[in-house]
Amino acid sequence: MRQIFFDTETTGLRAEAGDRIIEIGCVEMVNRQLTGNNLHLYLNPERDIDEEAVRIHGLTVEFLADKPKFAEVVDQIVEFLSGAELVIHNAAFDIGFMNAELKRLGRPLVTDFVGGVRDTLLMARDMFPGKANSLDALCKRLEVDNSNRTFHGALLDSELLAEVYIRLTRGQDALLMDDHGSASGQEGGDTRVAQVDFSRFVLPVLQATPEELEAHEKVLAELDKASGGKRVWQTAEPRGEGAPAA
Structure with a gap:
C-alpha cells in the first residue's frame, strides 16, 4: 500500500x-x-x-x-x-x-x-x-x-x-533509512521474505486420554442438566462407550 x-x-x-x-x-x-x-x-x-x-x-x-x-x-x-x-x-x-x-x-x-x-x-x-x-x-x-x-x-x-x-498501529518500533534512501534491512526498498516450505513440518495429532474423555462427559452432563436437556450439541443417537463427545 x-x-x-x-x-x-x-x-x-x-x-x-x-x-x-x-x-x-x-x-x-x-x-x-x-x-x-x-x-x-x-x-x-x-x-x-x-x-x-x-x-x-x-x-x-x-x-x-x-x-x-x-x-x-x-x-x-x-x-x-x-x-x-x-x-x-x-x-x-x-x-x-x-x-x-x-x-x-x-x-x-x-x-x-x-x-x-x-x-x-x-x-x-x-x-x-x-x-x-x-x-x-x-x-x-x-x-x-x-x-x-x-x-x-x-x-x-x-x-x-x-x-x-x-x-x-504497532507495526514496528521505528522507521529507518540507510544513506541511499532505502529502508534499513532492505535492498532498493524491496521487502525480501524468506520462503518457508510448510510441507516439511509434521504436526502431531494428540488424542484425548480416557480420563480426559470421562471429565469431558461429566461437564457435558452438567450442562445438559442445567439447560433442562436442551443442549444443541446433543447427538440424535446414543454414542458408543468411550466415544468422544459431539
Whole structure:
C-alpha cells in the first residue's frame, strides 16, 4: 500500500476567508517502509501572512516572494498524491485548504484523486481518550524524538507523523533509512521474505486420554442438566462407550 504522510503550513486558520497554503510536505511510505521519495514545496501565497501564523511556522512574505504559486505546481502535487492514501493529523484542516486551492483553479477535490484519507488525530482520540493528542503530545507519549521541532514545518511534521503512525498501529518500533534512501534491512526498498516450505513440518495429532474423555462427559452432563436437556450439541443417537463427545 502506498501512503503519503501529508502536512501544510498556511497564512492563517481560515481557508474559507482566503488564507492560503504556503508549504506542503509529503513523505511517502510503501508497505510500511519509507521510500525517500518525498515532496516538499514552499509556495508564494500572493497575500500577507498572519503574525500569529509566522510565530508558529517562521515563514515570512519576504522568504516566499520568489517561490512558485500553487497554480504553477498543482500538476506536480496532484500527480504525486494520486492513488495514495493520505495520512494527516487533523485531516479536516489540511484537506479544507487543499480543496480551497483546487477550487480556485477549477480542479477536482482531493478525495476525487487520492485513494483515501486517514486522520491520525481521530485515531489518537480513540486510543487515548481524554488526553492531549497534538503531534507534540503523541511524540512525547510514543517516544518519537521531536527535539528539532523549533517551528512547525510541513516536511518535518510529516516525517514525525510517519513515526507516530507506525507506533500507533504497532507495526514496528521505528522507521529507518540507510544513506541511499532505502529502508534499513532492505535492498532498493524491496521487502525480501524468506520462503518457508510448510510441507516439511509434521504436526502431531494428540488424542484425548480416557480420563480426559470421562471429565469431558461429566461437564457435558452438567450442562445438559442445567439447560433442562436442551443442549444443541446433543447427538440424535446414543454414542458408543468411550466415544468422544459431539
